[in-house]
Amino acid sequence: MATPSRRFRFLLINPYSLAPGSTFRMGAADDGAKEARLPNYANTAPFLADVDWDLHPGAPATHGNWPVETKQEFLSVGANRLPLVHEACASGRYNAIVLLGGGDPGYMEAREIGRSHGIAVTSCAHAQMHVAGLLGNRFSIIDVSETHNMQMYHLVVQYQMTGRCASIRNINFPLPKPHLPDVQPLDVERDKAQRGEASPMLDAAVAEAIAAIEDDGADVILLGCSAAYWMQPLLQQRLQAIGWEAPVLEGYRCAIEVAKSLVSLGIDASGLAFPGERPARWRRKKVF
CATH class of the missing domain: 3.40.50.1860 (Rossmann fold)
Incomplete structure (x- = not known):
């Protein structure tokens, strides 16, 4: 068969x-x-x-x-x-x-x-923000660098999530590039954490997640850069261990x-939000 x-x-x-x-x-x-x-x-x-x-x-x-x-x-x-x-x-x-x-x-x-x-x-990012809306009132994004933070800021605005985003918090672990010789690949931090060793990147994420909960009013935590998604289970465990019952999402x-x-x-996207070149019906006015 x-x-x-x-x-x-x-x-x-x-x-x-x-x-x-x-x-x-x-x-x-x-x-x-x-x-x-x-x-x-x-x-x-x-x-x-x-x-x-x-x-x-x-x-x-x-x-x-x-x-x-x-x-x-x-x-x-x-x-x-x-x-x-x-x-x-x-x-x-x-x-x-x-x-x-x-x-x-x-x-x-x-x-x-x-x-x-x-x-x-x-x-x-889009999926995380919408899933976060099913779980709580406001979310915070834990992200890797100042430059990447501003891309996430742009997405929060574009996706009309400014009312739900409590904050974007920067752990300052930028991505490696040729002109940044002192920046190490983030998988070095991942490997240390997964071996049970101390990881400054994970520690920073825990500190900023706690601050997002205590100071910013977040009840869901998102991870911004995909290079940080490895932290999801470890960050979730660390928050639960100290009593914070905040879901941690990754993309x-x-x-x-x-x-x-x-x-x-059986759906994909609205034909009004994403119309074809010659839609059968069209609106005379778009309002905000």
Whole structure:
């Protein structure tokens, strides 16, 4: 008997791919099985168990051979990934596209493409913010650097979440780049923490999460940069150990689960929010 196809057929797309052997790659393997190439796979695996999924490494980076942090870098990788979304939607192989990366590069444009094919598109920050709204009144974002903070600030405004976002708190662990020789890859901090050793990055995240709860009024904690998603289970454990019952979210799992919900509901995006070039009906006025 043939094995029935699974309901969920997803393509996960990394925001970009760096040149092979780049010293600025973070976390996942360059090649091999998709499980080895997906960062933090162990944390994400249970949420992919009922999904037929592929992983695209992302379009080759044109901003430089280092991680993305500035607005111009986000704009570059966002534009580069749109042809991948076009191709995936036109292939007929998938019923949802999940855009990986904490700063959501190209997300709104990708939703427009997905809408034209009737395919749901989700992303990490957008999904986290909406899941946070199901869990509590206000959320705070724990993020890695001043520059990346401002990308998250932009997304909070763009997604109309200013009334729900209590704060963005900076732990000041910027992403490594050639002109920042004193900055170490964040997976060094991950490896220390997962071995049970002291991690200044994790300690800073715990301190800022506590401050977000006590001083800013947050009752849900989000992680901003995908390079910090490894902290989710450890940060959750640390907060619970001192009595704070605040959920800690990360983007991959939220984006996957939101995609499942949209597929199950049989919807992708509003044709009014993302109209085609010649919609059958159009509105004379848009109001705010």
